[in-house]
Structure formats: structure tokens, C-alpha cells
Amino acid sequence: MSQQEKLLEIKNLTVHYATVDGTVRAVENLNLSVDAGQTLGLVGETGAGKTTTVKTIMRILPVPPSIIKNGEILYKGEDLLKKSQKEMRSIRGEKISMIFQDPMTSLNPVLTVGDQIKEAIELHTKVNKRKAFELAGDMLETVGIKRDRANDYPHQFSGGMKQRVVIAMALACNPELLIADEPTTALDVTIQAQVLELMKRLKVQYNTSMIMITHDLGIVAEICDYVAIMYAGEVVEYGTREDVFLRAQHPYTKGLFTCIPDMYSDDNRLIPIRGLMPDPSNLPSGCKFHTRCDYKCERCEKEEPSVVEVSSGHYVKCFFALPQNVASSKVSVKMPV
Amino acid sequence: MIKYILRRILMMIPVMLGVTIIVFTMMYITPGDPAEIILEDGATPEAVAELREEMGLDDPYLVRYFRFVSDLLHGDLGTCYAIGQPVFDRLVQTFPNTMKLAALAVLVSTTLGLLMGIISAAKQYSVFDNVAMALAMMGNAMPNFWQGLLLMLLFSLWLGWLPASGFSSFKHMILPAVTMGTSSAAIIARMTRSSMLEVIRADYISTARAKGQVEYRVILRHALKNALIPVVTIIGIQFGRQLGGAVLTESIFAIPGVGKMMVDAIKARNFPVVQGGVLMIALSLSIVNLLVDILYAYIDPRIKSQYK
Ligand SMILES: Nc1ncnc2c1ncn2[C@@H]1O[C@H](COP(=O)(O)OP(=O)(O)OP(=O)(O)O)[C@@H](O)[C@H]1O
Ligand code: SF4
Ligand SMILES: [Mg+2]
Numbered sequence: 001m002s003q004q005e006k007l008l009e010i011k012n013l014t015v016h017y018a019t020v021d022g023t024v025r026a027v028e029n030l031n032l033s034v035d036a037g038q039t040l041g042l043v044g045e046t047g048a049g050k051t052t053t054v055k056t057i058m059r060i061l062p063v064p065p066s067i068i069k070n071g072e073i074l075y076k077g078e079d080l081l082k083k084s085q086k087e088m089r090s091i092r093g094e095k096i097s098m099i100f101q102d103p104m105t106s107l108n109p110v111l112t113v114g115d116q117i118k119e120a121i122e123l124h125t126k127v128n129k130r131k132a133f134e135l136a137g138d139m140l141e142t143v144g145i146k147r148d149r150a151n152d153y154p155h156q157f158s159g160g161m162k163q164r165v166v167i168a169m170a171l172a173c174n175p176e177l178l179i180a181d182e183p184t185t186a187l188d189v190t191i192q193a194q195v196l197e198l199m200k201r202l203k204v205q206y207n208t209s210m211i212m213i214t215h216d217l218g219i220v221a222e223i224c225d226y227v228a229i230m231y232a233g234e235v236v237e238y239g240t241r242e243d244v245f246l247r248a249q250h251p252y253t254k255g256l257f258t259c260i261p262d263m264y265s266d267d268n269r270l271i272p273i274r275g276l277m278p279d280p281s282n283l284p285s286g287c288k289f290h291t292r293c294d295y296k297c298e299r300c301e302k303e304e305p306s307v308v309e310v311s312s313g314h315y316v317k318c319f320f321a322l323p324q325n326v327a328s329s330k331v332s333v334k335m336p337v
Numbered sequence: 338m339i340k341y342i343l344r345r346i347l348m349m350i351p352v353m354l355g356v357t358i359i360v361f362t363m364m365y366i367t368p369g370d371p372a373e374i375i376l377e378d379g380a381t382p383e384a385v386a387e388l389r390e391e392m393g394l395d396d397p398y399l400v401r402y403f404r405f406v407s408d409l410l411h412g413d414l415g416t417c418y419a420i421g422q423p424v425f426d427r428l429v430q431t432f433p434n435t436m437k438l439a440a441l442a443v444l445v446s447t448t449l450g451l452l453m454g455i456i457s458a459a460k461q462y463s464v465f466d467n468v469a470m471a472l473a474m475m476g477n478a479m480p481n482f483w484q485g486l487l488l489m490l491l492f493s494l495w496l497g498w499l500p501a502s503g504f505s506s507f508k509h510m511i512l513p514a515v516t517m518g519t520s521s522a523a524i525i526a527r528m529t530r531s532s533m534l535e536v537i538r539a540d541y542i543s544t545a546r547a548k549g550q551v552e553y554r555v556i557l558r559h560a561l562k563n564a565l566i567p568v569v570t571i572i573g574i575q576f577g578r579q580l581g582g583a584v585l586t587e588s589i590f591a592i593p594g595v596g597k598m599m600v601d602a603i604k605a606r607n608f609p610v611v612q613g614g615v616l617m618i619a620l621s622l623s624i625v626n627l628l629v630d631i632l633y634a635y636i637d638p639r640i641k642s643q644y645k
Contacts (some may be wrong), residue, residue: 060546062538064462085552093549100547105540110562110637120548153638169548 006074007177007209008034008057013071015052018064022281026052028233030071031307034177034226039203039210041220041241043256044230045277050213051101053230054179056081057211058098059088075177094124097170098179102186103163107154113140113165114150120172139168143198160191167199171206178203179211184219196222217256221245229253232278232288239314247324249316251293287318295320341644342631349623354406356619360612361405365398369606375418405612414616415609419602424613427598432617434504435587435594439579441514446521447572453522454529454568458537459556469526476523481582485516485589502591513590517582521575528571532564539563565636573629577622 010032017024027049034040042050055061057073059080073080075096080088092098100106108116117136121127127135137147143164154162163183170178183199184192200223203210212224220227220241227244229237229252237250248254255273275292278284284291290300299319308321372388373380389395393404408415414424453473457466492512493501500509536542537560545559546552583596591597595614602610634641 055543058547060543089549089551091549092547098544098547100540100544102540106544108541108545108559108563109639111559119545119550123549155639155642166544169544 005036006033007036007076009074010053010057011072011074013053013056013073014069015056015061016067016069018067019281024281025283026233026280027056030234032228032235032238034209034211036209037207038225039212039223041224041227042211042213042230043215043217043220043227047277047280048230049233049280050230051181054098054181054211054213057179058092058096059083059085090124093120093175094173095175096177096179097173097175099166099170099181099183101181103159103166104186106166107162109154112151112153113157117165117169117172120169124173136172139172140165142202143168159187160195163187163195164198167195167202171202171208174206175208177211178208181213182215185215199223229256232283233280234288234317236289236317237315243311243314247311247314249310249321250318251295252289338634338641338644342627345627345630349627352623353620356616357406357409358402360615361402364608364612365401367606367608371418371606371608374606414613417610418607419605424609427610428595428613428617431593431595431598434592435580435583435596436621438510438513438517438583438586438592438594439576441510442517442521442579443572443576445514445518446525446575449518449522450525451529451568453526455533455556455561457526457530458533461534470530473523473526476519479520481516481520482585482589484519485513485586488512488516504592513586513592517579517586521578524575525568525571529564529568532567533560536560536564562636566633569629569632569636573625576625580618580621
């Protein structure tokens with residue numbers, strides 16, 4: 001693997017939610033990294049801990065009930081988990097931006113879209129109100145909305161347009177990293193394609209790195225350079241898009257691919273493998289996937305598998321992971337560091 | 338929007354007409370002969386009959402009702418039986434006092450309620466939240482008149498800081514306004530808190546934080562405005578309650594307002610004064626309702642777009 005600049009590195013991150021029904025182990029010992037200029041796809045079933053992971057990066061988790069138990073989130077070498085909220089505020093929106101799951105609910109219904117974009121600009125640049133509003137209009141045009149709609153309220157826009165507004169808002173201060181949490185799931189299929197196209201174009205135009213959370217393997221194939229497959233709070237397979245699509249080794253990843261009902265269908269959402277994801281407040285022992293795995297053996301129920309680098313930069317967390325090129329591979333205990 | 342307001346004002350006409358029917362009928366079926374009341378004890382039956390004739394009291398119900406409404410439209414609310422003064426003049430003397438009191442009470446309760454509610458929601462489960470909500474429970478549970486008596490006891494009789502009755506200065510308004518305001522403040526605080534808690538979980542609040550906005554602006558600019566609709570509704574209802582509650586509070590504190598005037602009038606079967614008071618309160622309530630609806634449009638653009 002080329003020694004590219006690491007923009008973001010998550011090491012051994014563990015995040016729990018303390019609830020009345022017990023501790024929800026939403027993220028457990030998670031390791032990830034994003035290289036500058038690259039797009040990482042974060043894939044997993046509902047409840048896998050994807051949103052929790054990225055909200056931890058932004059440090060916007062609700063504070064009770066969430067507890068960050070352990071780990072480091074290195075952004076250009078600095079640990080975000082050690083920063084004060086004040087320091088975080090100058091990172092949020094300026095260096096790292098986030099697009100939330102549902103455009104219908106992520107815009108404030110009582111403020112005009114222009115004001116909402118302007119707000120982001122005013123927070124991070126020293127321009128006067130008028131200039132900020134003008135820049136907000138520019139951003140709207142960038143995402144294909146006429147600037148004179150800046151004075152309209154969110155309810156006057158369609159779902160696809162709302163998501164464009166959200167994208168404009170997220171990119172307003174030209175962030176280095178854009179986190180998109182299922183940006184198209186709530187949209188119609190045709191609108192999905194348009195929004196995705198827009199994101200692809202803007203990513204190149206603004207040279208942003210991206211973390212793209214999705215259920216949709218079609219989206220991963222289209223825009224991601226790297227892919228991390230999440231299961232029950234951990235990454236079970238990580239590698240380049242080709243590694244994961246063509247040389248998947250983890251039984252869960254393989255299951256995801258065989259479950260695509262129709263290769264030519266527009267809707268490539270995951271249809272989960274038989275069985276259900278374990279309850280994160282009551283995770284199974286050993287390999288967390290053993291309750292659903294076709295290949296499990298006795299050892300899988302007792303011992304937790306370690307992470308194997310099966311080929312350079314391709315990591316799998318399974319006892320049966322096979323190094324593909326014996327000469328260059330080695331067994332390591334950590335994800336890419 | 339203007340069209341909507343005009344339409345709402347037009348809609349007040351049938352409402353007020355309904356109120357006149359109810360008020361008039363209630364007075365009509367209340368036992369007691371106004372002529373006898375005016376002439377007091379010892380009047381000859383002939384004199385009473387003559388006065389009945391003169392006042393048109395022997396006319397049928399409908400005739401009397403239409404006369405009542407037509408007088409009303411000419412600005413004539415009738416004449417007070419007790420002192421022979423036009424009811425209209427008596428309202429002019431008493432109503433401003435009631436309004437001042439109700440407005441002050443609403444001001445007290447809104448300020449207090451909003452503040453407590455917002456802080457409680459922003460710091461859910463904190464010590465402040467627990468104490469504030471316990472106080473709100475108490476404020477809501479204590480009957481107003483009892484609170485009024487307690488406050489009087491404490492601040493007038495024991496501490497001697499504030500006058501216990503009368504209405505000649507601002508100082509006189511403090512105790513009654515606080516008495517009327519506390520239970521409303523409690524209700525507004527609880528409504529604000531629950532409405533804010535709901536809004537604070539919304540995605541657009543996370544969006545605002547993700548932009549790097551400071552927390553107090555997230556709360557005030559993004560959350561509060563969205564949480565305000567149910568709160569404004571409650572404040573409107575509280576205003577109505579204040580006007581109704583004035584009947585009691587004004588009697589306790591001996592304030593020359595519409596409430597006290599009506600209580601006295603009911604005791605004396607002074608029908609025109611009661612009718613005038615009820616009509617005035619009903620009119621103020623419809624105006625408050627209209628104001629609340631207009632306020633909705635200023636708070637929420639989605640509601641505004643429905644006001645066509
Ligand atoms: N505020 C919270 N309090 C308690 N538990 C929570 C909270 N937020 C999330 N969880 C739990 O944490 C686990 C991970 O949730 P998370 O939202 O990160 O999943 P996700 O991978 O984003 O799923 P989805 O695809 O549905 O968005 C879930 O079991 C969820 O129920
Ligand atoms: S470790 Fe065992 S149970 Fe877990 S994925 Fe591999 S084979 Fe399946
Ligand atoms: Mg999610």
C-alpha cells in the first residue's frame with residue numbers, strides 16, 4: 001500500500017449507550033482510516049453502529065446516554081476526542097462537515113434555506129451578513145438551485161432539492177472531510193442518481209475526502225475507493241473497493257453480495273442474511289457473527305478472531321481468512337494504522 | 338395574510354352573536370324581577386307594574402332579545418340598576434384595570450415559564466431541572482385564592498412590603514399579578530420543557546451543531562422557535578384563564594375590575610352589568626385567540642402558507 005497521507009484515523013474506538021435496559025455496545029474496538037482525497041464507504045445493516053461512529057467523529061453524540069469508552073480519533077494527527085467543545089466548533093462545518101440521513105428532517109423548518117447556509121458561512125469566515133448571503137446564493141447555484149430561492153423555507157422544496165440544500169450547506173466552507181450518512185436513502189431512485197452524480201462532481205471540484213455511509217452496494221461500487229464492512233459495532237472487512245467486491249473473504253461480506261436480488265435492478269439495498277443482527281446490549285461471545293455464520297466452528301463461539309491482513313491493505317476479521325499472497329502477507333492484530 | 342385576518346375578524350361576528358344569545362337567555366331565566374330590584378322593598382305593585390311596562394319587561398322573549406341586540410349595536414349596554422350609570426361607562430372604568438392585571442400576570446408567567454422551561458430542557462435531569470419541575474408541580478397544584486391569601490399574609494401583613502388591597506399604584510398590582518401568574522407559569526414551564534425536549538432531538542438541531550454553532554444559539558435560534566407553537570397556544574389559554582380568574586383575584590384583593598364588578602352585580606341581580614361584563618370578556622378572548630393565530634404565522638412559515 002502506498003504511504004498516502006492519512007486524513008483521519010480511528011483507533012480502537014469503543015462507544016456505548018447507557019440505557020435503562022442496559023449498556024448498548026454500539027461501537028466496539030473499531031479501526032478505520034481515510035486517506036486524503038479518497039472516499040471511504042461504510043457499509044452495514046441497520047444498527048451496526050455507522051451513525052454512532054461518525055457522530056463520534058463530529059463529537060455530537062447526545063451526552064447522556066452516550067459514553068466514549070476508549071479510543072482515538074486522529075484528524076491530521078490530532079486526537080479529536082481530546083479537544084474541547086470550543087475547539088471542536090471550529091472544526092465542525094469548517095474542516096469536517098456532515099450530511100444527515102434524512103433531508104426531510106435535517107433542515108430547520110422555520111428558517112429560510114438561505115439563512116441556514118449563510119449561518120455556516122458566517123460561523124467560519126469573516127464576511128459581513130450581505131456577503132455571506134451572497135455566498136449562500138452562490139452555493140445554491142452550485143448545487144443547481146436558483147439563487148432567488150434563498151428566501152424560501154424548506155417546506156417549499158422537494159426531497160431531492162432539500163438534500164441539495166443540505167449538501168450546499170455542508171460544502172459552504174469547503175471542508176476537507178465530508179461525512180454523508182446515507183444521503184440518498186430517503187429519496188426516489190431517479191433523484192438518488194442525480195444527487196449522487198452531484199456529490200461525485202462536487203467531491204472532485206472541492207477536492208474533499210469523504211466518508212459515505214450506505215446500505216447500497218451500487219453506490220459503493222460507483223463512488224468509493226475504500227470500503228469498510230461493519231457488523232455489530234466492529235469492522236469485519238476493510239480494503240479497496242476491488243478487494244471487497246472481487247476478493248471478499250469474510251462470510252458476512254460474501255453474504256451481502258449473494259443477497260443482492262437482481263444485479264440489474266436499481267435498488268441494490270442490502271437484504272440481510274438469514275437471522276438478525278444480535279442485540280447490541282447483549283452481544284454473543286467469540287466472533288459476533290457466529291450466530292448467523294455458515295462456516296462457524298466451535299472455536300468461533302468461544303474465541304474472538306483477530307484481524308488478518310490477507311493482502312496488502314485488505315483486512316479480514318475471521319479465523320478462516322486466508323492470506324492470498326503468502327510472501328507479502330502477515331498476520332497483524334490491528335486494522336490499518 | 339391580511340385577507341386571512343379580515344376573514345377571522347368577520348368570523349368573530351357570529352361568535353359574539355352566540356355569546357349575546359347565551360348571556361341574554363341566562364339573565365332572562367334567572368329568577369328575580371328587575372323592576373322590583375330597582376324599586377327596592379316596599380314599592381307598590383302599581384309602581385312595579387308601571388316600571389315593567391316602561392322597561393318592556395312584559396314583552397315576549399324574542400322581542401326583548403332583539404331590543405337587547407339593537408341597543409348593543411348602538412353602543413348601549415343598558416343602565417346599571419344600582420347607580421343608574423350606563424353600563425358602558427362602568428366598563429370603561431373597570432375593564433382597563435382587569436386588562437392591566439391580566440397582562441401583567443401573563444407577562445410574569447410567560448417570562449418565568451419560558452425561562453424555566455428552556456433551561457430545564459437544555460439541562461435535562463440536572464438539579465435545576467428537578468427543582469424547577471417540582472416547583473412547577475406545586476405551583477400548579479395550589480389553588481389560586483389560597484396562594485393569594487398566603488402571599489398577602491407574608492408580604493403585606495408580616496413583612497409590610499406591599500399593600501394588601503386596592504389598586505391605586507403599580508405596587509398594588511404586584512401581589513395579585515403574581516398570584517394569578519404562578520400557576521400559569523408552572524403550566525407554561527412544563528409545556529416549554531416538553532416541547533423543547535422533543536425539538537432538541539430533531540435532526541436539524543444536530544445539523545446546527547454540525548455547522549459549529551454555539552450551544553446557546555442552537556437552543557435559542559434553532560430549537561426555541563420550533564418549540565414555540567404549543568407554548569403560544571398555552572399562553573393564549575392562560576390569558577383566558579387570567580380573565581376568568583380575575584373574578585376571584587379581584588375580589589380577594591379588592592381591585593375595582595370587571596371581575597369584582599360582576600361578582601357584586603350578580604349578588605345584587607344587577608343584570609345589565611353582568612351582561613356587559615360577560616360580553617366584554619368574551620370579546621377580549623376572541624381577540625386574544627385571533628392574536629395567537631396571527632402569531633402562529635409569524636413563528637411557523639408552514640402555517641403562514643396555509644393562511645390563504
Ligand atoms: N441515543 C441512543 N440511545 C440508546 N441507544 C442508541 C442511541 N442511538 C443509537 N443507539 C443504538 O446504538 C446502535 C447503533 O446505532 P446507529 O444509529 O449507530 O446504527 P446505524 O448503523 O447508523 O443504523 P442505521 O442504518 O439504522 O442508521 C443501535 O442498536 C441503536 O439502537
Ligand atoms: S470467525 Fe467463525 S463465525 Fe466468525 S465469521 Fe469467521 S467463520 Fe464465521
Ligand atoms: Mg444511521
